[in-house]
Amino acid sequence: MIKAVLFDNDGVLVDTEWFYNRRRAAYLETKGFVFDEIPDLSGTNDVYVWEYFEPDDPVRREELKQGYLPYMEAHPVPYDELMNRDARPVMEALQERGVKCAIASSGQIEMIQQLVDAAGLEDVLDLKLSAHDCGAFKPDPAVYLRAMELLGVEPEECLVVEDSPFGIEAGVRSGARTLALKPKEGVELDQSAADRVIDSLWDVLEELG
Template identity: 70%
Template sequence: MVRAVLFDMDGVLVDTEWFYNRRRCAYLEEHGFVFDEIPDLSGSNETAIWEFFVPDDPVRREELRLGYRDYQKAHPVPYGELLNQDTKPVMEELHGRGVLQAIASSSYRSLINELVEIADVANVLDYTVSGHECSAFKPDPEIYLRAMGQLGVEPGECLVIEDSPLGIEAGKRSGARVLALKPHEGVHLDQSGADMVIDSLWDILDELG
């Protein structure tokens, strides 16, 4: 029986992956980068992303990474526009059925809190955790194991809802059953490692058992 559902955030609760890819490239273009096409780094973490763009110059890499923090503040995520409209009603339905819920995201704590506020789901969430509060990012399963520990559930009692290959691997390594939400149009992700690919968050309800 499923006692808890653990949600990734980006690409699951809010369709941000395509926005992140484009915003990042717009910033880098201002610093001399040229792109024939926008690299799709959906589901990756901050360290891996900047190593991808600047593999051989750690000083330059850090300068760009820190500069991007200010660029992000000047170009915030329009969460209200990108919010998955199924997020609140599905979470409310799960809460009504007594299912525990958590958000386990590689995003910063401030962004998780912002999404929770905009989606208006604080009253149905039992726990949230950021990858920046863990010792390792996905695909390490720590973030999901930590959420399970806080909720008092076993991996076999959990569904993990993910979209990216790294997140799917983290969920599987935690011992949970993993459902992959089909990505936003224009985002290409290998979801073959998931137990099932779902078209909508509503499909979670069919897997409660």
Template identity: 45%
Template sequence: MIKAVLFDKDGVLMDSEAEYERRRQIFFSERGIDASGFPDFYGSNNDVIWRTVEPNDAERRARLAVEFVERFKDEPMIYADYVYPAVRSTLEALRARGILTALASSSPRKFIDRFLDETGLTELFDYTVSGEECENHKPAPDVYLRAMEALGVHPDEVLVVEDSPLGIAAGRAAGAFVLAPSVPSAPGVDQSEADARIVDISGVLNYLDR
């Protein structure tokens, strides 16, 4: 019987990955960085991204990360504009059925908190955890294992909702059943390792009795 549902943020609760990629490409172009050999950064955390961009010079890597934030400081994402329509109703339905919920994201804590504050979803999550609060990032299972421990549930009592290959791998490594919602802005994302695919996150309501 499912007792908890754990959600990723980007690509699951909000359609933000395409906007992140647009901003990265603008920044790379303005800095003269050849991105042609970079892997697909979909679902990657900032540490992985900047280590890929600058694998050798730690000082330059840190500087680029700061410059990226500075470049877009006057163009903050309005998170409420990117939230999927089914998010609030799904979270409310889970709460009504006594299902625990957690937000487990690779995003820095400050962005998780801002997302929850701007969207008014704070009260609909029983627990939140950031990848920066864990030893290992996705695809390691750390964020999901920490959420399970905090909620007092076992992996076989949990659904994980993830969109990216890295996140799906993390959920599977944590021992949970992983659902992958479609991503309209990235229809080609590889979700083949998920246990099941759903149209949007409201689909989790069909898996609570498994």
């Protein structure tokens, strides 16, 4: 019996991956980077991202990372345009069936909260959790295992909803049945490790049995 659904944030509840890629590239261009093609780092995490752009110089890497913070504030995510409109009604339907809902993301808790506020999800969520507070990032399953612990559920009682290969691996390694939300047209993600690829969040309800 499914007692909880654990949702990834970016790419599942809000279509931010393409925005992050473009915003990050625009910032790095102000620092002298030149791109023939914008790097697609969808579904990764902060550590991976900054090591990708500056693999050899940790001091420079930290400078780039810290410099990006005010740039992000000056170029906020347009959540109203990018949020998945199915998120709230699906979570409402889950809670009506007694199923707990949580967000478990590699993003910082502040970014998770911004989406929650913009989408009006606060009252349909039982938990919001960032991997930054769990000691490891996806594909490590730490954030999902900690979420299960806090919710008082076992892996076999959970569904994980993801989109990226890192996230899918984390879900599978947690022991939960893992669903992959099909990306929008033009976005290529390897979702072959998921237990099932779904077309929309409404398909989550079919998994309840």
